[in-house]
Amino acid sequence: MKINKxxxxxxxxxxxxxxxxxxxxxxxxxxxxxxxATNQLDNTGRIREVRRNIARIQTVITAKKAEA
Known part of the structure; x- marks a missing residue:
């Protein structure tokens, strides 16, 4: 549900x-x-989440360019 929103x-x-x-x-x-890298990160799963969000943003940008 969070992803859809x-x-x-x-x-x-x-x-x-x-x-x-x-x-x-x-x-x-x-x-x-x-x-x-400096062992200060507690939640390493956040890296994966941010990478996926970057991919989502790039996908939407590409879709908008294809529409235009």
């Missing part, structure tokens, strides 16, 4: 907003990887 939110955003969110997600992934 997240996808609806992504579909309602403009391409510029999606690009901003993609940039933020990539920065978060970098920070999580850095924390993991």
């Amino acid at each position: 997240y996808l609806e939110e992504l579909n309602n955003k403009s391409t510029a907003e999606l690009n901003d969110e993609l940039t933020a997600a990539k920065k978060e992934l970098f920070n999580l990887r850095f924390q993991n």
Whole structure:
């Protein structure tokens, strides 16, 4: 259910907003990887979640480009 709501939110955003969110997600992934490398990360499952969210955002961006 959470994923469906997240996808609806992504579909309602403009391409510029999606690009901003993609940039933020990539920065978060970098920070999580850095924390993991220095053994400061408690929830390693968050890395997987952020990677999947990046893929979802990129998929929506590609779909919007195909529509136009």
